[in-house]
Amino acid sequence: MSSPTVKIQGAVAVLSPSGRFTSESHTAFKEAxxxxxxxxxxxxxxxxxxxxxxxxxxxxxxxxxxxxKATAKGKKVTxxxxxxxxxxxxxxIKFDKLxxxxxx
Amino acid sequence: xxxxxxxxxAATRLLIRRxxxxxxxxxxxxxxxxxxxxxxxxxxxxxxxxxxxxxxMDGLQLCRALTVARGERFVPLIMLTGGQDADLLHNSLEAxxxxxxxxxxxxxxxxxxxxxxxxxxxxxxTLANNQEETLGEIAIVKHLLERLTSPGLKLMPxxxxxxxxxxxxxxxxACSYLRGIGGNHFGLLCDATGxxxxxxxxxxxxxxxxxxxxxxxxxLESIYREINTKLCRLLPSDRFTCLIMFRLxxxxxILTVLNAGMPDVxxxxxxxxxxxxxxxxxxxxxxxxxxxxxxxxxxAVVSGDRLFACSDGLLDLFAEPILRKRFLRRGTRYSAxxxxxxxxxxxxxxxxxxxxHDDLTWALWEVPPPMPLDLGQDPLLPPTETVExxxxxxxxxxxxHGVRDLVPNILGLLGYKGVPSATLQKLGIVLTEGLDNAxxxxxxxxxxxxxxxxxxxxxxxxxxxxxxxxxxxxxxxLALHYTPGAVPILHHLRVNISDDGxxxxxxxxxxxxxxxxxxxxxxGILLMKALTADFQFNEAGNAVSFTLAC
Numbered sequence: 178m179s180s181p182t183v184k185i186q187g188a189v190a191v192l193s194p195s196g197r198f199t200s201e202s203h204t205a206f207k208e209a210x211x212x213x214x215x216x217x218x219x220x221x222x223x224x225x226x227x228x229x230x231x232x233x234x235x236x237x238x239x240x241x242x243x244x245x246k247a248t249a250k251g252k253k254v255t256x257x258x259x260x261x262x263x264x265x266x267x268x269x270i271k272f273d274k275l276x277x278x279x280x281x
Numbered sequence: 282x283x284x285x286x287x288x289x290x291a292a293t294r295l296l297i298r299r300x301x302x303x304x305x306x307x308x309x310x311x312x313x314x315x316x317x318x319x320x321x322x323x324x325x326x327x328x329x330x331x332x333x334x335x336x337x338m339d340g341l342q343l344c345r346a347l348t349v350a351r352g353e354r355f356v357p358l359i360m361l362t363g364g365q366d367a368d369l370l371h372n373s374l375e376a377x378x379x380x381x382x383x384x385x386x387x388x389x390x391x392x393x394x395x396x397x398x399x400x401x402x403x404x405x406x407t408l409a410n411n412q413e414e415t416l417g418e419i420a421i422v423k424h425l426l427e428r429l430t431s432p433g434l435k436l437m438p439x440x441x442x443x444x445x446x447x448x449x450x451x452x453x454x455a456c457s458y459l460r461g462i463g464g465n466h467f468g469l470l471c472d473a474t475g476x477x478x479x480x481x482x483x484x485x486x487x488x489x490x491x492x493x494x495x496x497x498x499x500x501l502e503s504i505y506r507e508i509n510t511k512l513c514r515l516l517p518s519d520r521f522t523c524l525i526m527f528r529l530x531x532x533x534x535i536l537t538v539l540n541a542g543m544p545d546v547x548x549x550x551x552x553x554x555x556x557x558x559x560x561x562x563x564x565x566x567x568x569x570x571x572x573x574x575x576x577x578x579x580x581a582v583v584s585g586d587r588l589f590a591c592s593d594g595l596l597d598l599f600a601e602p603i604l605r606k607r608f609l610r611r612g613t614r615y616s617a618x619x620x621x622x623x624x625x626x627x628x629x630x631x632x633x634x635x636x637x638h639d640d641l642t643w644a645l646w647e648v649p650p651p652m653p654l655d656l657g658q659d660p661l662l663p664p665t666e667t668v669e670x671x672x673x674x675x676x677x678x679x680x681x682h683g684v685r686d687l688v689p690n691i692l693g694l695l696g697y698k699g700v701p702s703a704t705l706q707k708l709g710i711v712l713t714e715g716l717d718n719a720x721x722x723x724x725x726x727x728x729x730x731x732x733x734x735x736x737x738x739x740x741x742x743x744x745x746x747x748x749x750x751x752x753x754x755x756x757x758x759l760a761l762h763y764t765p766g767a768v769p770i771l772h773h774l775r776v777n778i779s780d781d782g783x784x785x786x787x788x789x790x791x792x793x794x795x796x797x798x799x800x801x802x803x804x805g806i807l808l809m810k811a812l813t814a815d816f817q818f819n820e821a822g823n824a825v826s827f828t829l830a831c
Binding site: 200234235237238239241242245268269270271274275 | 474475518519520521523542543544560561563564565568569
């Protein structure tokens with residue numbers, strides 16, 4: 178995975194990882210997402226999974242960590258556009274109930 | 282760092298020694314190849330520098346000999362050569378040399394080469410040590426997992442198969458089987474996130490909690506809650522564990538499944554070819570400390586039904602869905618043993634073909650037939666003079682407390698008081714059955730024939746009746762009888778179960794229920810009668826008493 182791109186639109190920051198999102202992506206994901214938690218104008222961090230082809234269990238853990246940090250600051254983490262192979266797994270572990278999940 | 286130098290020319294030998302010793306290396310000198318080989322064992326050098334041309338044994342021969350002598354240890358060999366002849370260099374590399382130095386020796390070049398090689402050697406040494414340490418740690422965790430799971434798996438009844446096929450690493454998969462104090466079968470499949478030691482270590486509290494609680498026949502929801510709380514507190518927040526738990530009560534014909542983040546569990550119906558799917562309905566353990574309601578599914582099962590579950594290592598790619606499809610098509614055409622053998626074989630082959638894959642855990646259980654009932658005469662224990670050493674008595678309001686989680690705790694206490702496990706197993710069955718009867722039929726007035734309409738339907742009717750239920754209790758008294766003497770010995774348990782309901786016509790029931798009608802719902806009283814002695818109803822039919830030998 179290359180570094181995720183970040184777009185801030187008002188109070189919503191959209192973070193888009195791409196390709197394989199695995200344990201090796203953790204540092205890049207952390208570096209891109211944690212500043213958003215600290216950014217006072219951002220209230221929602223939206224992870225756009227449209228171009229993510231694969232996630233391993235460590236990357237799911239990265240989402241949990243981010244959620245924990247954001248919740249502590251009163252912010253929300255949401256998921257967007259998981260591809261059809263990803264969605265069943267997210268549902269299996271009920272991540273769709275833990276993170277607001279939508280398609281655009 | 283120690284360096285062995287093989288050089289027949291005294292001047293060169295001394296030059297090398299002077300330069301290297303000034304750099305702080307410990308130097309051993311040899312006059313030729315043979316001498317070097319002899320000194321190699323005792324001086325155990327980290328680096329060897331050898332001349333190409335020497336009497337008795339030349340540089341090439343020495344390199345070849347040292348490649349054997351050093352074994353697994355990494356000892357870089359530096360060859361001193363007179364020129365850049367391509368063949369010579371090629372032969373030296375073939376023989377095991379790693380680096381070259383041109384003669385005549387230039388001290389600065391010698392120092393630079395040796396420094397570079399020494400750094401590489403040190404790094405190699407550290408890596409090798411780390412690997413050894415990691416392998417050691419992995420071995421410890423594997424040993425612990427093995428110790429925790431294998432004794433139980435060895436006790437699985439025929440018709441049950443369950444195993445974890447491990448890769449070389451630890452990937453956080455584990456499975457466990459045990460029989461609870463009341464005779465129910467419990468199974469666990471779990472898959473912790475991530476790889477390596479952390480994944481392995483996080484399965485330990487899962488296994489330990491499962492085994493402690495399941496052995497006491499505690500309901501799956503409570504076991505799951507406890508595991509979840511432990512993982513939330515013990516593990517960092519990016520770690521979680523997916524799991525499946527089963528509880529199979531072959532006497533009552535009830536299977537309970539709890540799926541938290543694992544792939545679908547399948548139940549193949551032996552008779553109807555119907556397929557029941559248990560999809561994950563709960564969060565994996567270790568994510569949310571307060572999950573709200575835990576969802577379990579209860580289904581009625583009969584002997585011959587088959588349960589299949591497996592892990593898929595979350596998103597790690599593996600051909601497992603294909604396997605599952607193939608398996609589904611097979612249904613129950615083959616015997617459980619044939620299916621288990623087929624599955625084992627198929628998995629082994631696909632694991633061998635897939636290089637980078639996750640662990641895989643699977644379970645295939647065939648529901649065993651209920652205990653054969655001896656419907657002959659009611660056995661009477663020979664009269665013996667005994668005294669009550671301990672009596673437990675309780676009244677239960679079904680609007681507030683259930684029977685299911687009460688029984689295991691009573692069994693646990695009696696086990697602690699010395700009641701043997703064979704007696705506890707029977708007591709678990711008859712106590713559950715007796716209290717269920719007192720509540721469902723005695724107090725709530727539900728007919729047992731309702732159960733034939735399906736478990737879910739029965740549960741719905743039961744809930745309605747419970748909501749409409751006024752006062753009225755189920756009552757139970759358990760007495761432990763001992764033979765008196767200097768050392769009192771536990772002789773038997775006498776149990777009375779009654780309810781505030783109007784009672785039922787037990788004499789007519791006994792007439793109408795022949796041995797042919799052994800559907801699980803009609804078996805209750807027969808089962809109780811068969812497992813106990815001195816089985817009696819009162820006149821009204823709202824109290825039953827029986828004895829269990831110890």
